[in-house]
Amino acid sequence: MSRRPAAVAASVLTLLSLGAVSACSGNSSASTGGSGSTPTVKLMAGGLDKQIYLPYQLAQQLGFYKKYGVNVELSTEQDGGVGAEEAMASGQVDMAGAWYNHTIEFQAKGKAVEDVVQLSGAPGEREMCTKKSGISSGADFKGKTLGVTDLGSGTDTLTQFLAAKKGVKAGEFHRIGVGAGSTAIAALENGKVDCVMTTQPTVAAIQKKGVGTSAIDLATTQGATAAMGGAFPAASVLARTDWVNSHKDTVQKVVDALVATMHWINTHSAADIANKLPTSFVSNQLVTKADYIQALTEDKGQFLPDGIMPAGGPRTSLATEKLVGNVKGSVDLGKTFTNDFALQANKTEGFKTTTTPAGPNG
Numbered sequence: 001m002s003r004r005p006a007a008v009a010a011s012v013l014t015l016l017s018l019g020a021v022s023a024c025s026g027n028s029s030a031s032t033g034g035s036g037s038t039p040t041v042k043l044m045a046g047g048l049d050k051q052i053y054l055p056y057q058l059a060q061q062l063g064f065y066k067k068y069g070v071n072v073e074l075s076t077e078q079d080g081g082v083g084a085e086e087a088m089a090s091g092q093v094d095m096a097g098a099w100y101n102h103t104i105e106f107q108a109k110g111k112a113v114e115d116v117v118q119l120s121g122a123p124g125e126r127e128m129c130t131k132k133s134g135i136s137s138g139a140d141f142k143g144k145t146l147g148v149t150d151l152g153s154g155t156d157t158l159t160q161f162l163a164a165k166k167g168v169k170a171g172e173f174h175r176i177g178v179g180a181g182s183t184a185i186a187a188l189e190n191g192k193v194d195c196v197m198t199t200q201p202t203v204a205a206i207q208k209k210g211v212g213t214s215a216i217d218l219a220t221t222q223g224a225t226a227a228m229g230g231a232f233p234a235a236s237v238l239a240r241t242d243w244v245n246s247h248k249d250t251v252q253k254v255v256d257a258l259v260a261t262m263h264w265i266n267t268h269s270a271a272d273i274a275n276k277l278p279t280s281f282v283s284n285q286l287v288t289k290a291d292y293i294q295a296l297t298e299d300k301g302q303f304l305p306d307g308i309m310p311a312g313g314p315r316t317s318l319a320t321e322k323l324v325g326n327v328k329g330s331v332d333l334g335k336t337f338t339n340d341f342a343l344q345a346n347k348t349e350g351f352k353t354t355t356t357p358a359g360p361n362g
Contacts, residue, residue, distance in 0.1 A: 039250045040071040043237070044084040045097030047180065048076040049281045051200035051296055052124035052235050054273070055303070056097045059261040061276045068260070070253035083153075088238055089113060094247075095254065099123075099154045100233040100309075101317045103336035108327045112241035115337040117255045117345075118309040119262060121231040121355075122224035122302040123158060127216035128206045129195035130188060135215045138162035141173040147187050147196035150177035154234070155197040160324040162216060162227065170324070181205075181286060188212045204295040205286040220301035230316035233309060233337075234302070241335070252341050259307040259345035266305035270296035307342035308355040314362030334360035 045053045056074060059065055065072040075093065077084055088096035089111060096102075106113040127146075129135045135144065141163045148156040156177075160170050178187040184196045188211045195215065198206070203219075206212040217223035224232045237258065244251050265273060270293045274282045282292040304310065314333045321327040339357045346353050 038069055038071050039247075039253070040073060041095060041250060041254055042073045042075070042093040043095040043097055043254075044075045044077065044087050044093045046077050046084045046099075048074060048097075049201075049278075050124075050180070051292075051299060052120065052302065053097055054277065054281075055119050055235070055258060055261050055265065057278065057281070058265070058273065058276060059257045061278070062261060062264060064257040064260050064264075065254070068253045068256040070250060070257065072254065072257075085113075085238060089240065091240075094239060094243060096238045097235065098238055100236045100238075100314070100337065101154060101157065101321060102238060104314075104318055104321050104331055104333075105326055107331055107336060108321075108329060112335065113238055114241050114244060114335065115233070115236045115238055115309065116244060116251055117258050117307040117342050118233050118236045118304060118313070118337070119258065119307065120235040120302045121221040121233060121304050121310050121313065123154070123218040123232055123234045124199050124299060124302045125155060125158060125197050125218045126199070126203050126214045127159075127162070127195050127197050127218070128188065128203060128212040129215040130191075130212055133194040133215070135195055137166060137216065138164075138168060139166035141166075141168050143173060144194040145174040145176065145192070147178035147184060147193035147198075148175055149180055149198075151175065153177075157320060157324055157326060158218065159197055161320045164323045165228075185209065185211065185286075200295040200299055201282075201284075201287040201292055204291045208287070208291060219299040221304075222301060224302075228316060228320070231310045231313045232316050232320070233313035236337075244338075252344060255307065255341035256345045256348065259342055259351070260349065262303060262305055262307050263349075263351050265300070265303050270294075270300055304355055306346055306351060306353045306355050308339050308346075308353060309337045309342075309358045311356040311358045312362070314358055318362065333358075333362035 045056050048057050084096040085098040085102040087093045100115045103113045103115050146159050178184045180202050184198050187193045221231050274293050283289040
């Protein structure tokens with residue numbers, strides 16, 4: 001998903017991305033370096049410092065990639081750069097830390113991409129609006145200017161969906177790209193937009209500055225279900241189907257590490273999680289560590305405990321794509337995700353699963 005990282009961790013993330021750029025030139029594939037050696041996987045996320053994408057970095061901090069026998073080179077999207085899902089589809093990286101709905105969009109374009117582990121059952125987003133906007137639902141979008149990460153991003157799709165669900169057509173309101181972090185906050189402060197759809201830690205910074213409040217909650221599975229009619233699978237790991245089929249052992253190792261991470265998140269507090277993440281992620285020019293922990297405590301419910309695609313999730317995502325006009329033809333949902341790797345990971349570790357898995361029809 002084309003979600004640009006907040007500027008708050010620019011120095012750290014730039015170093016990450018520079019390493020990734022040199023490693024990602026040309027077509028990419030997991031390298032093994034010889035029989036019995038540890039495979040290396042390049043994974044680009046749509047903003048490593050965003051709370052919705054924290055599992056990728058947390059798995060690294062916990063040493064889980066190493067524990068399960070895979071070397072994962074993390075990188076992050078940059079402002080004005082290629083999106084994580086596009087980098088994956090073009091072979092610049094092996095995997096993308098992005099939203100599930102991209103698999104549906106890729107299939108509609110004739111490209112086979114699948115979700116191999118599902119990390120969240122909600123977008124983790126909030127519609128943050130100024131007090132004078134008068135917005136409390138998509139029905140109030142008419143005549144307003146709404147900020148999204150960038151046009152064509154997942155936040156753009158969700159914004160159009162919230163409006164369409166209430167009978168407001170895309171031409172009846174205005175959408176502009178405002179990025180995340182300081183640029184999104186400035187758009188609200190300067191009156192450029194009535195609302196921005198954004199995630200933590202930007203949400204906490206907006207609330208702390210008093211320039212906006214949460215008008216629509218898509219940050220938890222419960223909130224997403226109320227607003228969208230069902231769980232909306234968001235953060236996940238996407239890979240080209242041909243790559244998955246030729247690297248199944250490596251994919252399993254990555255999924256093992258992330259499933260272990262999801263169980264760790266489920267059994268630890270927001271403070272425990274924050275203590276494991278890089279300092280620049282949780283304490284910066286936008287938020288204090290206390291702000292970060294409070295925000296994560298509120299929105300921790302977006303994360304699934306076992307990495308399994310939830311029943312009904314793919315259908316909700318498809319309905320969203322169709323309602324906003326991104327997908328017009330038929331889609332075989334069974335080819336857009338697999339629970340095989342996550343179910344095996346849970347079985348191997350003896351983890352108890354609580355998510356009802358989606359079937360072939362989503």
